[in-house]
Amino acid sequence: MPGGAPAVRVKAFAKINLTLRVVGVRADGYHELRTTFQSLALHDTLTFTVARGPFQIACDDPACPVDRTNLVWRAADEIWRAAGRRGEPSGVRARIEKRIPLAAGLGGGSSDAAASLRALASLWAVKLGDDDQRRIAAGLGADVPYFLLGGTALGVERGDVLFPSIDWPASWVALLLPNFGVNTVEAYRWFDQQRGSVTAAALRGNDLEAPVAARHPEIGDLVEALRDAGASYGAMSGSGSAVFGLFDDREAAESAAGRLKDATRRAFVTRTLTRAAHQRLGRPVY
Numbered sequence: 001m002p003g004g005a006p007a008v009r010v011k012a013f014a015k016i017n018l019t020l021r022v023v024g025v026r027a028d029g030y031h032e033l034r035t036t037f038q039s040l041a042l043h044d045t046l047t048f049t050v051a052r053g054p055f056q057i058a059c060d061d062p063a064c065p066v067d068r069t070n071l072v073w074r075a076a077d078e079i080w081r082a083a084g085r086r087g088e089p090s091g092v093r094a095r096i097e098k099r100i101p102l103a104a105g106l107g108g109g110s111s112d113a114a115a116s117l118r119a120l121a122s123l124w125a126v127k128l129g130d131d132d133q134r135r136i137a138a139g140l141g142a143d144v145p146y147f148l149l150g151g152t153a154l155g156v157e158r159g160d161v162l163f164p165s166i167d168w169p170a171s172w173v174a175l176l177l178p179n180f181g182v183n184t185v186e187a188y189r190w191f192d193q194q195r196g197s198v199t200a201a202a203l204r205g206n207d208l209e210a211p212v213a214a215r216h217p218e219i220g221d222l223v224e225a226l227r228d229a230g231a232s233y234g235a236m237s238g239s240g241s242a243v244f245g246l247f248d249d250r251e252a253a254e255s256a257a258g259r260l261k262d263a264t265r266r267a268f269v270t271r272t273l274t275r276a277a278h279q280r281l282g283r284p285v286y
Contacts, residue, residue, distance in 0.1 A: 007049040008123045010284045012115035013273060014042040014106040015146065016237040016244050018168065019205040022191055026158070030142070031188055033159045038168055039150045039273040042175070044112055045097040046072070048119050055089035061098035071113035071140055072096065078136045079120040082128060092123065101266070103181025105238030107147065113140045114147030119284045150282065151275025167274040171246040172253035174231065175268040176222045176260055178241045187212050187239035209236040219243060222260065229256035246272075 018036040026032050055076050057066040067073070072094055080089040094116070100108030114137055121128050128136070137144040142158040154163040190211035213220035219236055222243045226234040230252055231245030247253040253269045261267035273281070 005050045007047055008119045008284045008286050009045060009047045010115045010119040011282055012044040012046060012111035012147070013150065013278055013282060014040040014100045014108060014111065016040060016106065016173070017206060020207060020238065022207045030158045032157060033155060035155045035159050036165070037146045037153050037155055039278045040173060040270045041273050042100060042268060042270040044100050044108060046112060046115050046119060047095045048123055049093050050091060051093045053090065055092055057094045057096065059096040059098055061102070063102055064096060064098050071109050072116045074140055075113045075116035076120055079117060079124060079126055083124050083126045101177050101242065103183065104177055104242040105182065105236065105240045106242050107143050107238070110141050110143035111147045113144050115282065118282070122284045149275065150273065150278025164275060168272055171248065171272045172250045173270050173272060174226060174245045174247060174253045174257040175270065176226070176243050177266040178216070178218050179264050180216065180241055182212055182240040184239040190215065206235045208239050212236060212240045216241065225260055226256060229259065231256065
């Protein structure tokens with residue numbers, strides 16, 4: 001940055017799960033998944049600035065952790081070690097402009113981690129092959145490797161083994177965010193407790209939607225409301241609490257979002273991203 005300390009900025013894009021099937025439990029305790037990921041234009045922005053002292057994180061959302069539990073910190077640890085450096089990461093401060101809601105099933109933390117891997121590898125001049133980058137990403141979290149790829153992709157095993165798909169047709173997306181989050185571990189536990197029951201929500205394409213909606217009926221109500229508003233497809237994303245509806249044009253998506261938001265929920269309108277757009281727009285910028 002002219003006139004200031006060297007810095008690199010990177011965008012971290014949200015995702016939705018167009019489908020999410022839970023097909024079993026693995027020997028390592030994780031659930032075996034078949035899920036279709038889709039990138040969205042909604043994004044966080046991360047800025048890494050060279051500065052003296054230990055690595056630090058700041059965020060404009062007070063609910064976002066800024067300690068070692070944040071995947072950005074863990075990503076910094078990994079790239080620091082990959083650079084052959086000893087001790088704790090230092091000499092950089094990270095700032096997260098948070099736009100992806102927390103605990104919503106939109107992958108904000110995982111996307112921030114993947115963006116951090118790209119940005120810090122660039123800033124610290126660490127050359128990582130694709131395999132090494134994917135390995136590090138998978139160690140950070142099951143969703144993280146997807147955010148190195150983007151676009152439309154099938155995820156199997158934990159969701160971290162990926163098969164790029166033909167990009168989903170360009171769509172506008174109405175996102176509805178209730179004023180509660182859903183813990184991912186709890187969502188899968190609820191699924192396990194009612195495994196074998198078949199409901200309309202399960203048939204929609206997300207196996208976690210029915211058990212989550214059983215505890216939070218608003219989820220099912222919002223999915224139905226989006227369909228009634230003209231969405232070609234609607235579902236809960238991931239483990240929730242976000243629900244989405246796909247629309248052919250922006251006006252219809254904005255109309256639905258405007259009608260359905262209220263004091264108990266937020267609404268966003270965004271669009272799908274192709275893989276090429278995700279990778280182009282997600283490059284670190286100095």
